[in-house]
Amino acid sequence: MASGTYVEDDFQRDTDYIEDRITRDGAGDxxxxxxxxxxxxxAARACPWANRAIIVRRLLGLEDALGMGLCGPTHxxxxxxxxxxxGGVDPVLGIERLREAYLARFPDYPKGITVPAVVDVPTGRVVTNDFAQMTLDLSTEWTAHHRDGAxxxxxxxxxxxxxxxNAWVYADVNNGVYRCGFAGKQASYERSYxxxxxxxxxxxxxxxxxxxLVGDTITEADVRLFTTLVRFDAVYHGHxxxxxxxxxxxxxxxxxxxxxxxxxxxxxxxxFAQIKAHYYVVHKDINPTGIVPAGPDLAGWLTPHHREQLGGRPFGEGTAPSAPPADELVPQEGRAA
Known part of the structure; x- marks a missing residue:
């Protein structure tokens, strides 16, 4: 894919990921x-697929067991x-580009370099970029390292x-916004719309x-839908x-x-600042000027929602996570205010 080239006549996402899994007993090929x-x-805060992994890691309290490197919003x-x-270098992996971890394992890796990815620190090699399975494994395979109350x-x-x-939300919503945005033909855009x-x-x-979405507590389904919804008015509606x-x-x-x-x-x-920078700067064939919109007003995200009247308990028998570590706080310019 050339720089800034994303539009296709009828966009189809490549879902051929590195399917290795990290499991409690190391079973598998x-x-x-x-x-x-x-x-x-x-990960990258700009990317909705990576944002899922950031959220799940935080909800489960895996910060002390699974370190996190954050890429910038543009590439x-x-x-x-x-x-x-x-210095533009990940302090743990010692690399400037995520591509280096992919090539360390697959010298001729032919596909796009995607986030989220999990990298084996001792070897510097990518383990997996299968974002859908990744968060499920954080929930089911990493239980020994979950926080109390996870x-x-x-x-x-x-x-x-x-x-x-998850299946129909992925097909019609998570990926659906991309089918609209990357459609190169009027008919394919209108079908996707x-x-x-x-x-x-x-x-x-x-x-x-x-x-x-399912049951009376937060589940993986809510995480997956949220990362699309939180980007909707800021980028998907216009861009x-x-x-x-x-x-x-x-x-x-x-x-x-x-x-x-x-x-x-x-x-x-x-x-939000990184989210807007990513979409409006990277997708040059959609937004050739690279101008990042000043809006929308984000104050509405903090207004009362009254959803507690519907019942349910976000964390079930568990508890909310504590505040993020200081080095993982979102910069002020990116927050809703």
């Missing part, structure tokens, strides 16, 4: 056992870079329903009388032409999104 401080999660065709770190984001009795919801807003209408109805209406004009979804945003572990991972 390759042995990647869960070990505290062996691996590093490389070129070669790779995400560690330009936020002093929520169960993938409860066994609800897994079938969570999986079913109708499909996206049909799914949002379905979610609006579902969330009118229930606080969370991706997903403009039938704004999120803030859909009462149930807007209340739901604010409820999650104000829950520890969600909004405190969101950097």
């Amino acid at each position: 390759r042995e990647w056992p869960v070990e505290p401080n062996r691996y590093r999660l490389v 070129d065709e070669r790779s995400w870079t560690f330009d936020l770190d002093p 929520p169960d984001l993938y409860p066994e009795p609800l897994r079938d329903e969570i999986d079913e919801v 109708r499909r996206l807003f049909g799914a949002l209408d379905r979610l609006e109805k579902r969330l009118t009388d229930r606080r969370f 991706f032409k997903a403009n039938r209406n704004k999120l803030s004009e859909m009462p149930a979804l807007w209340g739901y999104a604010r409820d999650l945003f104000q829950t520890p572990g969600f909004g405190d991972t969101v950097d």
Whole structure:
């Protein structure tokens, strides 16, 4: 993919990821056992897929077991870079570009360099970039290192329903906004537009009388939907032409999104400045000037949502995470105010 070239006649996401898993017993074709401080999660606050992993890591309290490197919001065709770190080098991996970890394991790696990725610190080699499985494994395989009071984001009795919801939310919403934004033909854009807003209408109805997507606590399903919703008005509505209406004009979804945003572990991972910089600067074939919009006004994210009236307990029998570590705080310019 050339720098700034994303539009296709009919956008289809490449879902062929590195499928290795880190498991408690290291089972599988390759042995990647869960070990505290062996691996590093490389993410970017700008990316919705990476934002999921940041949220799950924080909700589960894995900060002391799984370090995190953060890439800056913009990149070129070669790779995400560690330009936020002093000297532009990740302090643990000692690399300037995430691409170096991919090539350390696959010298001829032919595909895009994506976040989130987990890197084996001793060897400097990428382990996996399979973002969907990654967060499920953080919930189910890393339990020995969860904080006291960590929520169960993938409860066994609800897994079938969570999986079913995740499947259509991914196809029609998470990826649906990209099909709108990267569509190179009017017909493919309009098909994607109708499909996206049909799914949002379905979610609006579902969330009118229930606080969370599945069950009465936060689950993996809520994490996956949230990272799209929190970007909707800031980038998808205008930049991706997903403009039938704004999120803030859909009462149930807007209340739901604010409820999650104000829950520890969600909004405190969101950097709106980085989100806007990523989409409006990197996608040069959509926004050739590179101008980043000044809006929208973010104050609404902190207004009362009253969703607690629907019942449910965000963390179930567990508790909210404590404040983020000082070195993982979102800079003031990126926060809702």
